[in-house]
Amino acid sequence: xxxxxLPQDRSALQGYTRELHYxxxxxxxxxxxxxxxxxxxxxxxxxxWEDVHQQMEEAKKLVRxxxxxxxxxxxxxxxxxxxxxxxYTGFWRxxxxxxxxxxxxxxxxxxxxxxxxxxxxxxxxxxxEFEV
Amino acid sequence: MMLNNFEHIQSAHCENGVVVKLLRDQGIxxxxxxxxxxxxxxxxxxxxxxxxxxxxxxxxxxxMPGRIFKRTCNLLEIDYISKRFRNEQKGQQYLDDLxxxxxNVGCQVGVFNLSYLPVEYRFHFNAHNIVVYxxxxxxxxxxxxxxxxxxxxxxxxxxxARYAKGLYAPKGHLYYIxxxxxxxxxxELLKRATLKGIKRNVRDMLHIPGPIAGVSGIxxxxxxxxxxxxxxxxxxxxxxxxHLVRMQEExxxxxxxxxxxxxxxxxxSAEIFESNVLLKAxxxxxxxxxxxxxxxxxxxxxxxxxxxxxxHFKEISDHxxxxxxxxxxxxxxxxxxxLSSRK
Numbered sequence: 022x023x024x025x026x027l028p029q030d031r032s033a034l035q036g037y038t039r040e041l042h043y044x045x046x047x048x049x050x051x052x053x054x055x056x057x058x059x060x061x062x063x064x065x066x067x068x069x070w071e072d073v074h075q076q077m078e079e080a081k082k083l084v085r086x087x088x089x090x091x092x093x094x095x096x097x098x099x100x101x102x103x104x105x106x107x108x109y110t111g112f113w114r115x116x117x118x119x120x121x122x123x124x125x126x127x128x129x130x131x132x133x134x135x136x137x138x139x140x141x142x143x144x145x146x147x148x149x150e151f152e153v
Numbered sequence: 154m155m156l157n158n159f160e161h162i163q164s165a166h167c168e169n170g171v172v173v174k175l176l177r178d179q180g181i182x183x184x185x186x187x188x189x190x191x192x193x194x195x196x197x198x199x200x201x202x203x204x205x206x207x208x209x210x211x212x213x214x215x216x217m218p219g220r221i222f223k224r225t226c227n228l229l230e231i232d233y234i235s236k237r238f239r240n241e242q243k244g245q246q247y248l249d250d251l252x253x254x255x256x257n258v259g260c261q262v263g264v265f266n267l268s269y270l271p272v273e274y275r276f277h278f279n280a281h282n283i284v285v286y287x288x289x290x291x292x293x294x295x296x297x298x299x300x301x302x303x304x305x306x307x308x309x310x311x312x313x314a315r316y317a318k319g320l321y322a323p324k325g326h327l328y329y330i331x332x333x334x335x336x337x338x339x340x341e342l343l344k345r346a347t348l349k350g351i352k353r354n355v356r357d358m359l360h361i362p363g364p365i366a367g368v369s370g371i372x373x374x375x376x377x378x379x380x381x382x383x384x385x386x387x388x389x390x391x392x393x394x395x396h397l398v399r400m401q402e403e404x405x406x407x408x409x410x411x412x413x414x415x416x417x418x419x420x421x422s423a424e425i426f427e428s429n430v431l432l433k434a435x436x437x438x439x440x441x442x443x444x445x446x447x448x449x450x451x452x453x454x455x456x457x458x459x460x461x462x463x464x465h466f467k468e469i470s471d472h473x474x475x476x477x478x479x480x481x482x483x484x485x486x487x488x489x490x491x492l493s494s495r496k
Contacts, residue, residue, distance in 0.1 A: 022408055022443060033273035038300045040404050041165045043187070043413040045439070051187070051417035053165075055301075061453045062402040066273055068395040068456045069207065100265070102208070105277050108318035 024054050032058025033066060073100060084153045090126030092117075094153050095141045109140045159286050161296045161303045165407030165414060166190070167282040168221045170298025171259040174284050176231070178257050179335045183343060184225070191418030192228050192350035193221030196411055197357055198370045200377070206320065207276060209396035212374065214410035216357065218280035218321055222259065222328060224353070228346035232334040237324040241316055244325030245308075248315075249288060251329060257286045257296075261326040263317025269297070269304040274404070279321040285311075299404050340425075344494035347422050355488045358480065368481040375473030382466050391456035394469070398449045398456075409442025416442060426492050437483035441476050448472035 024044040034040065039055040046052045080097040083089040096106050107114050119125050120133075131145060138148040162177070164170030164186045172189040176182075184192070197216045204211040215221075226233045238244030251258050263279040264270060287294035292305045306314065315325050358367040365373050374397070381390035400410075407414040419435035422428070451469045454460035 022413060022439075022446065033271045034404075037269070037271050038302075040299065041163050041407065043165060043407045043417045051413070051420050059402065061449050062398055064453055064457060065395040065398040065449075066403070068392060069399065070273065072208070072392055100207075100276055102205075105319040108322065 024052065027054045027056050028059040029056060030058045030060040030063060032063040034058055073097075081153045087123055089121050090123045091148075091151050091153060092126060092137055093121045095137070095148075095151070099141055106140070110136050112136075159294075159296070159303065162298055163301055164298040166195075166215070166405045166411070167297065167299050168218065169193075169195070169414075171282045171284050172222050172225050174296065174298065175257060175259060175330050176225075176229075179231070179330055179332060181229070181231075181338050183338065184229070185421075187414055187418035187421055188343075188347070189221065189225050190411070190414050191354075191422065192346045193223075193225040194350050194354040194357060195221050196354055196415045197366075198368070198410075199366045200370050200374045201365060202377070207396065209393050212397055212400050214401055214406060218282075219261065219326075222282075224350070225346075226330070228349050229338050229342060230336065231338075232331040233328055234331055235326070235328040237326045239324070241312060241325065244315060244327075245312060248285065248327055251327075252285065252288050256329050256332075257284050259283070259328045260285050260315060261321075261323035262311075262314035263319075263323065264314075265317060266310050266313040267297075268306065268310055269295075269300070277317070277319050279317050279319060279323055341494055344425060344492075347425065348490070348492060348494060351422070351487055351490065355484050358484045359488065368477050368484065371473055371477035371480065375470045375477065378466055378470045378473065382461075382463055387455070387458075387461045390466070391458070391461070394452040395456040398452050401445055402449055409445040412438045412442030412445055428490075428492060430486060430490055434483045434487050437479055437486075441479045441483070444472060444476050444479070448476070 022042070022044050024046050027042055027044050034057065039057050042054050042056050043051055044054045076097050077094070080089065080094040084091055084094045096103070101109070103114050103117055107117055110117070120129065134148055135145050138145045141148070143151070162170060162174055164173060166186070169186045169189045172193070173184060173186055176184050193216070195215050197213060199213050201211040236247065238247060248258060248260070260283055261279070262281050262283055263277065264281045265275050265277050267275065267281070284296040284298065285293050286296055291308050293308070293311045294303060295306050296303045315323055317323060361367050364370070381393060385393065402408065402410070416435045416438035419431050419438060423431035423435060448469055451460070451465065451472065454465060
């Protein structure tokens with residue numbers, strides 16, 4: 022890539038930073054240049070977020086239908102999957118899956134709920150009162 | 154603490170930047186980002202189909218996190234200390250003690266809790282590296298080399314970032330150079346390290362058994378892409394391709410999946426060794442980088458929903474096959490390199 026071809030598109034980096042690239046100058050020697058972003062990858066990032074939002078909508082629906090507990094929605098909202106949530110809480114996966122059942126969730130102790138609240142950066146009260 | 158004289162450097166990739174910065178603290182100025190990347194044999198490709206990252210297959214364009222620092226230090230015969238701490242308080246105390254001695258420390262962190270990054274970038278990704286260079290009123294002074302300027306993190310944020318969980322969990326990992334055993338890096342040592350770095354990169358890209366790593370890995374992805382449209386449907390296939398573009402182009406790669414960075418390293422090496430073989434290889438990787446970017450444009454056509462026919466997937470696949478061939482030939486050329494580190 023030549024220095025003058027380095028894209029200067031709008032991206033989520035605006036107001037935070039520009040990123041460094043290795044590009045060729047007129048003599049064909051490598052040098053560095055700063056880029057504000059590239060439309061192609063900005064749309065790749067957008068695409069990833071659309072996917073997150075879609076997953077959140079689906080999770081919301083499942084919680085409202087009574088198929089899943091709010092913990093399931095909060096996991097998706099925090100960009101986690103079951104393996105990440107398992108490593109943050111220290112609970113085994115099958116236990117998490119149980120906690121995703123609304124009837125099991127209703128009976129969880131404060132001690133367990135506090136663990137989830139911490140992981141999701143909420144207070145215990147906020148978690149208990151949480152509605153999707 | 155007087156920290157006005159801290160010199161922040163910016164790099165394309167975080168780990169390279171930390172290496173360059175920590176070496177510079179020891180007065181070793183001849184290793185810039187491309188040299189650190191090359192000596193650390195940073196260029197790689199792997200496609201691990203059974204390992205999922207953010208709901209897409211794990212694809213990497215560079216070597217394992219932490220390797221570049223270790224390899225570069227080892228080849229330049231620099232003594233370093235690297236530690237992890239099960240106990241969070243101990244991990245924090247150790248870092249604070251180093252900072253009190255005015256030692257700049259490399260830390261592995263997860264990006265989810267890095268408040269100075271745009272929220273759009275804050276996924277659960279744990280292989281980020283930063284330099285911590287001081288502490289002021291419960292705030293850590295941070296030099297994140299992908300940023301244009303230094304930043305800060307609160308004590309709480311730092312703890313969360315150093316103890317992020319999941320794949321590549323940092324477990325409080327920190328590292329720094331043992332300045333008591335530091336020495337001068339002369340031209341001969343640099344040359345020797347450069348040749349060893351290239352040799353190891355040839356091995357990693359050409360000789361790892363199995364179809365998923367190195368130049369064969371690129372081919373493997375190319376073949377997979379041909380099936381994605383039918384197997385996954387357009388939407389999911391688009392998301393996989395979007396993921397590939399992000400791994401290839403997002404912050405830290407210097408563009409073209411690190412290929413330009415490697416080409417820059419080879420160009421510099423060509424000058425040091427006065428070697429046409431190296432110069433030719435540099436041109437090859439520049440070409441590969443350009444092709445990677447062109448294929449990203451084609452991939453975007455899919456996830457934007459503009460060009461989603463099977464023949465569009467075929468074009469992307471062809472691109473990857475071509476790249477694989479170019480990189481294979483380039484590394485074959487490098488494997489025959491006969492240069493001496495002596496004058």
